[in-house]
Structure formats: structure tokens, C-alpha cells
Amino acid sequence: MQAELISKEGTQEYFVNMGPQHPSTHGVLRLLLTLDGEIIRKVEPHIGYVHRSIEKMAEFDTYKQIVHLTDRLDYLSAHMNNEAVALLVENALQIEVSDRVKVIRTIMNELTRLGSHQLWWGVIGMDMGAITTFLYAFRDRELINDIMEETTGARLTMNYNTPGGLMFDLHHNFQKQVKDYLKFFKTKLPEYDQLLSGNVIFTERTKGVGKLSLADAISYGVTGPSGRASGFSCDVRKTQPYSAYDRVKFNEILMVEGDSFARYQSRVNEMWESISIIEQLIDNIPEGPIMAPMKAVVKLPKGEFYQRVETARGEFGVYVVSDGNKTPYRVKFRSPGFSNLSVLDHISRGHKIADLVAIMSTLDLVIPDIDR
Amino acid sequence: MENEKLRQLISSWEPSVELIDGPQYLEVVVPSAQFRALAEKLRFDNQTQFDYMFNMTCVDWNDHFQTIYHLESTKLNHALVLKAKIADHNQPEVDTICDIWRTAELHEREVFDLFGVKFNQHPDLRRLLLTDEWVGHPLRKDYVDEVNMVLR
Amino acid sequence: MNAIYDFSILTAWIHQWLSGLMEPTAVMITEMVIIGTILILFVAAMGLVLVLAERKVAAFFQLRLGPNRVGPWGILQTLADFLKLLTKELITTKSADKFLYNLAPFIVMITPFLALGVIPFAPGLQIMDLNIGVFFITAVSSMGVLGILIGGWASNNKYSLIGGMRSAAMVVSYELSVTLAIMTMVILTGTLSMSEIVNSQADGWWIIKGHIPALIAFIIYLIASTAETNRGPFDLAEAESELTAGFHTEYGGIKFAFFFLSEFVNMLIVSSIATVIFFGGWMPFHLPFEWATGFNHIMDFIPGIVWGFGKVTFIIFLMMWFRWTFPRLRIDQILNLEWKYLLPMNLINFLLMSLIALTGFYL
Numbered sequence: 001m002q003a004e005l006i007s008k009e010g011t012q013e014y015f016v017n018m019g020p021q022h023p024s025t026h027g028v029l030r031l032l033l034t035l036d037g038e039i040i041r042k043v044e045p046h047i048g049y050v051h052r053s054i055e056k057m058a059e060f061d062t063y064k065q066i067v068h069l070t071d072r073l074d075y076l077s078a079h080m081n082n083e084a085v086a087l088l089v090e091n092a093l094q095i096e097v098s099d100r101v102k103v104i105r106t107i108m109n110e111l112t113r114l115g116s117h118q119l120w121w122g123v124i125g126m127d128m129g130a131i132t133t134f135l136y137a138f139r140d141r142e143l144i145n146d147i148m149e150e151t152t153g154a155r156l157t158m159n160y161n162t163p164g165g166l167m168f169d170l171h172h173n174f175q176k177q178v179k180d181y182l183k184f185f186k187t188k189l190p191e192y193d194q195l196l197s198g199n200v201i202f203t204e205r206t207k208g209v210g211k212l213s214l215a216d217a218i219s220y221g222v223t224g225p226s227g228r229a230s231g232f233s234c235d236v237r238k239t240q241p242y243s244a245y246d247r248v249k250f251n252e253i254l255m256v257e258g259d260s261f262a263r264y265q266s267r268v269n270e271m272w273e274s275i276s277i278i279e280q281l282i283d284n285i286p287e288g289p290i291m292a293p294m295k296a297v298v299k300l301p302k303g304e305f306y307q308r309v310e311t312a313r314g315e316f317g318v319y320v321v322s323d324g325n326k327t328p329y330r331v332k333f334r335s336p337g338f339s340n341l342s343v344l345d346h347i348s349r350g351h352k353i354a355d356l357v358a359i360m361s362t363l364d365l366v367i368p369d370i371d372r
Numbered sequence: 373m374e375n376e377k378l379r380q381l382i383s384s385w386e387p388s389v390e391l392i393d394g395p396q397y398l399e400v401v402v403p404s405a406q407f408r409a410l411a412e413k414l415r416f417d418n419q420t421q422f423d424y425m426f427n428m429t430c431v432d433w434n435d436h437f438q439t440i441y442h443l444e445s446t447k448l449n450h451a452l453v454l455k456a457k458i459a460d461h462n463q464p465e466v467d468t469i470c471d472i473w474r475t476a477e478l479h480e481r482e483v484f485d486l487f488g489v490k491f492n493q494h495p496d497l498r499r500l501l502l503t504d505e506w507v508g509h510p511l512r513k514d515y516v517d518e519v520n521m522v523l524r
Numbered sequence: 525m526n527a528i529y530d531f532s533i534l535t536a537w538i539h540q541w542l543s544g545l546m547e548p549t550a551v552m553i554t555e556m557v558i559i560g561t562i563l564i565l566f567v568a569a570m571g572l573v574l575v576l577a578e579r580k581v582a583a584f585f586q587l588r589l590g591p592n593r594v595g596p597w598g599i600l601q602t603l604a605d606f607l608k609l610l611t612k613e614l615i616t617t618k619s620a621d622k623f624l625y626n627l628a629p630f631i632v633m634i635t636p637f638l639a640l641g642v643i644p645f646a647p648g649l650q651i652m653d654l655n656i657g658v659f660f661i662t663a664v665s666s667m668g669v670l671g672i673l674i675g676g677w678a679s680n681n682k683y684s685l686i687g688g689m690r691s692a693a694m695v696v697s698y699e700l701s702v703t704l705a706i707m708t709m710v711i712l713t714g715t716l717s718m719s720e721i722v723n724s725q726a727d728g729w730w731i732i733k734g735h736i737p738a739l740i741a742f743i744i745y746l747i748a749s750t751a752e753t754n755r756g757p758f759d760l761a762e763a764e765s766e767l768t769a770g771f772h773t774e775y776g777g778i779k780f781a782f783f784f785l786s787e788f789v790n791m792l793i794v795s796s797i798a799t800v801i802f803f804g805g806w807m808p809f810h811l812p813f814e815w816a817t818g819f820n821h822i823m824d825f826i827p828g829i830v831w832g833f834g835k836v837t838f839i840i841f842l843m844m845w846f847r848w849t850f851p852r853l854r855i856d857q858i859l860n861l862e863w864k865y866l867l868p869m870n871l872i873n874f875l876l877m878s879l880i881a882l883t884g885f886y887l
Contacts, residue, residue, distance in 0.1 A: 016682045024765040038686065038855055045478075048501035055486075056510055092395070127765045129756055129852025135586040201757055202851045218424045218446055221475035232446070234424075303395055304453075306427070306442060317427050319442070330511075332429040334442075342478040353686070353766050354854040371501060 011036055020049050024127050024357045027367030031344075031356075038352045043345040051371040058331035063089050063163055063298045066331065070318075071157040073335055074369035076116035077311035079108045082161035084318045087242055088307035089163035090292075092300045092322075098288035099244075101165045103281050106244040108148075108160060110274040111178070114185070115144040116312035117271050120364050124264065125196060127361040128205055133195065140188060147177045163298055165291035178282050182275055189275075193268050197261075206260035210347040210359035213258060220346065221339035224314025226363050229266040230258035236310040248280045260355075263362035299326050313337055313364055337369035378452060381419060386410050398452045401438070407456035408467035414443060414454065415472045421445045422452070425473040430483045432513045437464045437489055441476075458489065468494040486511040531829075532648030559651055563637060567789055572602045574788040578844055585848040612777035617680060620774065624678035629775065629782035632671030636789040638664040643796045644719050645836075646806045646829035657718035658710060661797060662703050665752070668790060669695040672754070672761060672771050675783070679774035687770025690855055691761035694751055697862040701748035702794075704870040708741040708877045709734065709801045718800055725804035728811065737877040742802045744870055746842065749794035751858065753787060756847035760855055795839035799832065806832035 019030035028049035034042035054073065058066045067085045071078030083105055090097060122137025145155040151171040152158040160167055171177075196202045212222065217230035227234045235252045237245040253269045255262040300322040308317045314336030321330040340363045348356045375398045379391050382400055389410070390401040402410050414422045427442035437458040444451040458464040468491040470477040480491045481500040488509035491497055499506065508515050538558075542551045576591065576599060583590025591598030616625060642657040644650035654660050669692055676688020712734055713721045724730075731738050751758040762770030772783045799805055806828035810820045853861070 014682065016686075023768060038690075048503075051501040053510060125851065129759065129763065129765065130848075130850060131582075132586050132848050135588060139587065196851070199851060201853055201857075204857055205851060205854060215423075216474070219474040221424065221426060221473070223426075234446075304399075306396055306453075308426070315426060317442075319427055319429060319440075321431055330429075330431045332427065334427040338478065338482075339475050342475055346474070352854055352856065354760075354763070354852070357766050 013041055018356075019046075024360065025367070026123065026360075026365065029341075029365065029367050029370070033353070033356070035353070040348050040351055040353065040356055043348050043356065045341055045344060047341070047367075047370050049371065050368050052368075054372045055331050055333065058328060060327060062326050063300065063328070066328070067162060068159055070333070071159060072368060073333060073372060074311055074313060074316070074337065074366050075156055076119060076366055077112055077313060077316070077369075078157045079105075079112040079160060080309050080311040081316055082159060083109065083243070084307050084309040084316055086161040086163045087309065088305050088318050088320060089298055089300065091307065092303075092305045092320075093298070095164055095292050095294065097165050097292050098290070099286040100288035101290055101292075102244040103285050104166060104170060104290075105161065106248070107178070107278055107281050107285075108158075109243070110277045111144055111147065112158075113312045114271055114274045114278075115141050115148075117267050117274075118144070120267060120312075120361075121192065121196075124358075124361040127357045128196075128202060130196070130199075130202075133192070136188075136192060136195075140185060143181050143184070147174065147181060150174065150177065162291075164294035165289070169290050170285070175282055175285070178278060182278060182282075186275060189268075189271060197265065197268070203261060205354070205358055206264055206362070209260045209351060209355045210263075210362065211257075211259045212343060212347050214256075216343065216346060217258070220343040222314070222343050222363075223339065224310070224312070224336050224364075225253070225266040225270055226263050226340055227314060228253055229255045229262035231256045234315060236308050236315055240308065242309060244281060245277075248277050250277050260358050260362040263364075267364070297326050299324060300328070308334075311336060313366060313369065314340060333372055335369045335372060337365050337367075338372075341365055341370050374450075375452075378420070378450065382410070382414075385413055394453065397442070399455060400452055401455045401457050404439075404456045404458045404466040407454075408469065411441070411454065411469045411472060414452075420450075421447050423447070423473075425475055428476055428479040428483070430487045430489055430511075432487060432511065434461075434513055436461055437487065439466055439483060439489060441469070441473075464489040465492060466490075467492045470494060485509070488512065530647040535648055563640060563651070567636065567640070567785070570792055571785040571788050572606060574792065574840070575602045575605075575784075577840070578788070581841065581844040582848050585845070606781065609781040610778055614777045614779060617774050619680045621678040621680065624674050625774075626779075628671045628675030628678060629779045630671075631674065632668055632786045633782045635664055635668040635671070636786055636793055638667075639793045640789075642718050643793065644722055644800065644805055645796070645832045646827070649806075649829065649832075650719060653717060653719045656716045658706055658716045658721070658801075661718075661793075662699075662706060665702075665790070665793065666695065666699050668786065671786075672783075675775065676761075676771035679771070681774050683767040683769075684771050684773050687761045687763070687767050687773070690763075691754060691771060693855070694754075694758065694760060694858055697859055698748040698751040701744055701862060701866045701870055702752055704867075704874060705741045705745035705748065706797070706801060708737065708870070708874050711874075711877050711881045712738075713801075718805075722800055722805035722807060725807050726810070729802065729804040729807065729809070731802040732811075734877070735880065737873050737880060738802065740869065740873045741877070742798070744866055744873070745798060745802070746839075748862075748866065749798065750843055750846060751862075753790040753794055753843075755787065755791065755843060757850035757852050758858060759847070759852060760858065763852055765852075791840055791843055792836065795836045795843070798839050799835040803835045804831075805835075 013034055013036045016033045016035055018033055019025040020028040030046040032044040032046060033040055054069050058069055067082050070081035070085055073081055118137045118141045122134040125133025148158055149155045151174050152160040212230045214231045217227045217232040223234045231254055233252060233254060238252045250273045253266045255266050302322055302324040304321045306317060306319045308315050316336055317334030319332040320328045323329040348359050378398055382389055386402060386406055388403055388406055392399040414420045422443035422445050424444045424446050425441055426444055430437060430439045439456045441454040443454055456466050458466055466489060468480060470480055480494055481497060483489050484491060484497050485499045485501050486509055542554055580590045591601035594600040594604045616622060639661050641651045642654050642660055672691045673688045676684040709730055712730055713724050715721060731742055754761045772780055775783060808823035808826055808831050810823060
């Protein structure tokens with residue numbers, strides 16, 4: 001063992017446990033690093049510290065109950081996760097929800113995405129050592145949480161979607177609040193972007209760091225803004241439009257560099273797209289019922305179903321095997337973070353410890369999403 | 373490529389497959405012995421080019437296991453579900469595909485952890501989510517854990 | 525030259541009074557004890573004030589209020605924190621090298637005390653006027669890294685070790701730039717004594733009189749001294765997002781407070797050196813022109829101690845500003861910055877300054 005660790009230059013490699021309690025793993029992720037001085041030779045993720053056996057629990061729950069488990073996965077994309085299960089049930093039973101529901105879901109999705117990306121923007125600054133961004137981001141994200149709270153009653157895990165529609169109608173202030181928020185945030189976003197991407201230290205720290213090639217991105221299944229930064233066109237909103245995404249105009253942010261800075265930029269640009277989507281929809285929310293007629297007990301036909309949605313971190317999938325009962329036979333959540341984590345070792349080898357923090361931050365890992 | 377063409381192509385490659393038209397995707401069930409060869413063909417053949425595996429999991433059917441791979445081609449825009457049927461329920465084994473789709477490395481470890489399916493030639497097959505000293509594989513249908521689980 | 529607020533009158537009076545009471549040797553010992561006590565109190569007070577200032581400045585940049593619960597405007601917050609640190613149990617890790625582990629905080633704490641000895645804060649307010657003051661201060665201030673290195677090594681923690689090593693690599697490199705930037709100015713002053721350097725700026729500060737090379741030297745000094753005090757964006761040694769707390773991960777209670785305090789006192793010292801060398805120490809703001817006599821005279825009425833601490837505060841504010849704005853650099857980037865950019869620039873600047881001094885071009 002000892003002899004293996006001594007490299008050609010005669011330096012000895014050593015192990016460092018990064019986590020489970022560590023400031024930059026954003027939760028209880030444990031990374032076993034093999035280091036040669038400051039240089040990373042190997043990263044071995046050890047996960048499962050917040051494994052709550054949600055897939056097992058889902059086997060004992062009805063479909064309406066499963067919705068409530070999903071927002072405990074990626075708590076920052078709670079709304080999108082809920083929608084995945086709702087869409088799966090609706091598609092399996094061939095229930096057509098009203099346009100109102102579709103539009104509201106889309107607006108809520110994009111608000112959640114904005115909130116998630118804002119939090120990420122604050123955290124990346126903190127990981128790089130600029131703590132100030134963290135407080136700016138949290139202060140503004142609070143406004144989104146307030147909007148959410150007004151309509152859904154919850155700030156983080158909304159549970160607003162349900163198979164067949166929505167839990168309740170919009171708050172009468174919703175449109176005004178969202179418009180006010182967008183007006184405010186559109187002045188702040190360029191300023192914030194400038195604070196980091198205009199900073200020479202930040203660009204030096206991220207450009208060329210953690211380069212992920214297109215072939216690797218596809219092979220590792222890296223999706224979301226991280227995948228699109230490598231040129232992998234994987235936006236489910238574009239490839240398989242759901243809800244109201246087929247009636248709005250937005251660009252899929254694609255980059256070719258695939259380094260940490262590209263991942264940073266793709267998220268910042270995605271915020272602009274989210275703003276644009278909300279602006280297109282907020283003034284023309286159609287009237288209609290918020291709930292399609294549904295049976296009290298939802299039973300899916302025998303067979304297997306898969307539903308993909310685009311969350312803030314990438315492609316979220318729900319795979320359900322049904323045997324015709326009111327509870328599923330098997331549920332699998334394809335979490336974007338899990339696949340994104342698998343690439344960490346590949347792209348951080350040969351970099352410094354500080355780069356690992358930057359890479360982890362730009363992959364935007366949420367640990368409950370990985371552990372399930 | 374259309375599902376019909378895919379059906380013909382795959383059955384010409386591997387006559388032992390069972391092809392089912394699912395509600396969304398074409399489902400290809402292949403015995404675990406022939407699985408690896410078919411997976412390689414699907415990935416590298418110019419007509420299929422399934423380069424993106426967007427989901428991988430396993431289902432316990434009480435008498436046998438099925439490992440399930442959702443495949444998609446980013447170039448040709450078609451998708452299918454590949455299933456390896458593992459007949460042996462006591463000692464399930466299937467060949468790894470983590471060198472074909474790199475994302476499978478962690479997914480296979482998860483399946484090994486929760487179902488106890490052994491992946492041959494996997495470089496680092498250990499428990500992933502549960503602790504190393506955990507007994508049993510919780511997502512199996514015959515798993516009973518009186519201590520940590522509430523049965524309903 | 526304003527002698528209105530000269531502290532040497534006070535000190536001379538105390539010296540005379542003591543001499544009337546006891547033997548010369550006893551006088552010296554008594555004075556040393558008095559000075560030592562004052563120094564300890566001063567460092568403790570400055571530590572408290574600077575920590576509070578840092579938190580308030582951080583709050584200012586982050587659009588929040590900062591500490592505001594203990595005492596009016598939260599001014600007693602740091603005192604409360606200090607008391608809490610004092611009463612905490614001292615925990616030593618089992619596998620730590622006990623002797624070195626306990627020694628490190630003291631080494632870190634002693635160096636600022638030594639350095640404070642030669643800094644003139646106001647006329648007469650200087651403990652000892654060494655004729656090689658600049659040399660002494662550069663020699664002493666580089667000793668602090670020893671404490672960090674020992675602390676990082678003795679904790680027997682890999683994070684601490686990485687932190688200590690980073691700090692060593694960094695301080696050894698940036699020591700060059702700090703010293704060279706100071707030496708560039710010493711060409712102009714022609715003396716190494718701190719008080720004489722201050723006196724040489726009675727008609728104008730060197731940063732104004734020394735043209736652009738002085739400005740370059742100041743900027744280099746500011747960057748390098750920020751790095752030397754291990755503050756952001758050069759706070760690699762304790763980089764909390766990478767190494768949890770770096771070299772002081774395993775320290776708690778008052779030992780941690782020593783590390784924490786020394787960072788702030790070091791900041792005070794590097795700012796004081798910058799003040800003395802570039803901004804004329806306690807000298808008022810004078811313009812070196814004939815027509816500005818009236819203006820210069822008005823400036824004389826502001827006490828030297830206000831000038832001295834005002835300038836120090838300004839530079840400390842600059843350093844806090846850096847910390848709360850910039851992201852952290854990576855270790856190789858930091859070393860690149862020093863060896864590839866700052867050092868060559870510094871050497872060229874040194875030559876330029878020599879030319880200016882030779883031709884007598886300075887004001």
C-alpha cells in the first residue's frame with residue numbers, strides 16, 4: 001500500500017476526507033481525495049448520508065402522496081419535481097389539464113429556477129471566497145420565496161402540483177408581485193453578473209478549470225446547465241416540451257467551452273431566459289379550471305411509465321412500474337445531481353484543491369437530490 | 373429511426389430478444405447472457421448510436437430481476453428501453469456496461485447496493501448509499517427489516 | 525513641524541518624576557513594565573475595535589446591519605465574544621505535538637508586539653527609535669509565519685498542514701515584495717530610522733513627492749502586505765471553503781483568539797508601516813508649494829495622533845474592502861503573481877527610483 005502511493009518524483013500521496021461536514025460540499029457529501037501535495041489524483045464520492053429511502057417509501061404510497069416525497073429530493077427545484085410525478089400520472093391516465101394549469105405551472109417552474117440559480121450564484125461566490133455575493137443572492141431570493149408563500153403557503157417545498165392540476169388557485173396579488181419582482185431583478189442581474197464575471201480573479205479561477213468534453217458529458221449523462229455548457233443539447237423543455245413550453249419563445253443556452261466558467265455563464269444566461277419566459281406568460285394566464293376531473297383513488301394502468309422534466313440542475317426523471325394497484329410496484333427517480341456527481345472525479349483530476357471547490361460549485365450539486 | 377425499423381434491426385442482431393411496445397418507448401428484453409453484446413451493438417452501431425443513457429435501474433419481479441436501461445441517441449433522436457432479464461433470483465449477475473456509458477458506474481453501484489445484483493467486471497462494486505455493514509438489499513420485494521421499516 | 529501635540533513632553537515628564545524617586549536601573553525597569561502593560565492593553569483594545577470594525581465594514585458591503593445587539597450599535601459584541609473565548613475549555617487533539625501546538629499561538633502573538641515597538645504613531649509616541657527601525661520591522665514581521673507553520677504542523681491535521689504550507693510558501697514569496705517596496709522608498713528617505721523617515725516628510729508625503737515610482741511601490745506594498753497578513757483575497761492559509769479553517773482548524777478558545785487577534789494586529793502594523801513610509805506617519809497633509817503655506821498651516825492644527833491613526837484606519841479600510849469584494853486566488857496563481865509580475869515590476873521600479881534619487885528629480 002505504502003509503496004504504491006509513492007509517485008515517480010518520490011512524493012508521497014495522501015488521503016484527505018472532504019466532508020461529510022465541510023463548508024463547500026453544501027450538505028453531507030463526503031469526498032475521499034487522494035492528493036499529491038495540492039494536486040488532486042483521485043476523487044471518490046461517498047454518498048448516502050441523507051439517504052431517506054424515498055424510492056422504497058414510494059412503493060407504499062399512493063400517486064398523490066408520492067408528489068409530496070419528490071420535493072424533498074432537490075429541494076431547490078421542488079416545483080419541477082412535483083410536476084414530473086403529476087405529468088406522469090396525467091399522461092398515463094390521458095388526462096388533459098386546462099391551459100390555465102399549464103401556464104401557471106410554467107411560470108412557477110421558471111420562478112423556482114430563478115430562485116435556484118440565484119442561490120447557486122451566491123454560493124459559487126462564497127466557495128470562491130467572496131462571501132458578499134452570498135448575502136446579495138439570499139436577499140433577492142427571499143422575494144421569490146415571498147411570492148411562493150403567498151400563493152402556495154410554503155416557501156421551499158411548495159407541493160403546489162397535484163396529479164390533474166393544482167392544489168389551489170393563484171393569489172390575486174400574484175401577477176403584480178411577479179412583475180414587480182422581475183422589474184427589480186432585471187436591474188440587479190447585470191450588476192451581479194458583473195461582480196463575478198467581470199472580476200479577473202474569478203475568471204482566472206474558473207476558465208479552463210474542470211473541462212468537460214461533449215462526448216464525456218453525454219456518456220456521463222451530465223445534463224442541465226452543466227451539460228449544456230459542454231454543448232450537449234439536453235434541455236427537456238426543448239426536446240420534449242411539456243406544460244406551456246411549446247408556446248413560449250426561449251433559447252437553449254449552449255456553450256462549447258465546457259469549463260467552469262462556461263457552466264457559470266450558462267446558468268447566468270439561463271436566468272435571462274427564465275425572465276423572458278415569465279414575461280411572455282404572466283400577462284396572459286388563461287381562465288379555466290385549476291383541476292381536471294379525477295377519481296379519488298388514482299390507479300395507473302399496468303405497465304411502465306417514464307416522465308422527464310427539466311429542473312434547475314438538469315433532467316429529472318420519474319420511472320414508475322405499475323401493476324395496476326393504487327400504489328406503484330417500483331419507482332425510480334432519475335436525479336440530475338446523481339449523474340452530475342459521477343463526472344466529478346473525471347474532470348477534477350490533476351487540478352488543485354481550490355479548483356475542486358470551483359468545479360463542485362459549478363456542477364451545482366444538491367445532496368438530498370443525490371442521496372434520495 | 374422508427375420503432376418498427378428498430379424492432380427488425382434488433383431482432384436480426386439477437387433473435388432471443390423479446391420486443392414489447394410500451395406506452396412510450398420500445399422495450400427490449402434480453403437474457404442477461406446476451407445482454408452485454410447487444411448493449412455494445414446498440415451503442416456503437418452506426419444505425420442506432422445510443423450514446424446517452426438517461427436512466428438506469430432495476431426491478432425485482434419476485435422470481436427474476438430485470439435491470440433496466442433507458443437509452444437515447446442524441447444524434448438520431450430515438451430512444452428505447454433495454455432490459456436485461458436475470459433469471460437467477462438467488463445470485464443475480466449481469467455484465468457491467470459502465471465502460472460503454474460512464475454514468476452507469478455509480479448507477480450500477482446503487483443497484484448493487486439496493487438490489488444485490490452483481491455486475492461482472494465492474495471496477496469498484498461496493499455499497500453506495502447504505503453503510504458497508506448493512507445486511508440485505510432493501511429494494512428487493514422479499515426484504516423485511518423490522519427495526520427500521522414500518523410495514524403497512 | 526507641529527510641536528503642539530508632542531507626546532515626548534509627557535514621556536519626559538514621567539521619566540523625570542520617576543528618576544527623582546529611584547535608581548536609574550529601577551527607573552528603566554519600571555518604565556519597561558509600564559510600556560509593556562500599555563502595549564498589551566493597546567493590542568487587546570485594538571483587536572476588539574478592529575474585529576468590530578471588520579464586522580461592521582463587512583455588513584456595510586453586504587447591505588446588512590452587522591452586530592447591533594450587545595451594547596449601543598453592537599460595540600460590546602466583540603468584548604462578549606472575547607469573554608466567551610476566554611472561558612472556553614482548551615481542547616488539545618490527542619495526536620497533536622503538545623509542546624509545539626501550545627507554542628504556536630504565542631509566536632504568532634509575540635511578533636506584532638515586537639513590531640509595534642518601533643512604530644511612531646504620533647510625535648513622541650514611539651516606544652523605541654531604533655536607527656535601523658525599517659530593517660527591524662521587516663525582520664520581525666516575517667517571524668509570524670513560523671507560528672502559523674508550527675501550528676499547522678503540530679495540529680496533526682491534514683487541512684492544517686496544507687494551510688500552514690500554503691502560508692509558508694506565500695509569506696516567503698511576498699516578503700520579497702514587501703521589503704523591496706519599502707527599500708524603494710528608503711532610497712528617497714536615506715535613513716532606516718522610522719522617526720527620521722517621518723520627519724523627512726514634513727514638507728510633503730513621499731507618495732506625492734516620489735512621483736509615479738512611489739505610487740507603484742505603494743500599490744505593490746499594499747498587495748504584498750495583504751498577502752503577508754493572510755487576508756482575503758490571499759487568505760489561502762485558512763480558506764474556509766477549501767480547508768475548513770486552515771492552520772487553526774484544531775485550535776479553540778483563547779488559543780484560537782490569539783491567531784484571530786494576531787491577524788488584526790498584523791493588519792494594523794502593515795498599515796502603520798505604509799502610513800509611516802508613504803503617507804508621512806503623523807505628519808499633516810502638506811503641499812510642497814510656495815502658495816500653499818496657508819493651507820499647510822491650517823493642517824498643522826489637527827493633532828498628529830489624529831493624522832497617524834486616520835491614515836492607518838484608511839489603509840485598514842482598504843484592506844477590508846479587498847477582503848469583502850474579491851474572490852480568493854489559487855495557490856499557483858498567487859505565486860505566479862508574485863514571481864512573474866510583482867517582483868520584476870518591483871525591481872524595475874527600484875531602478876527608476878534610484879535614477880530619480882540620483883538626479884534629484886523628487887520634490
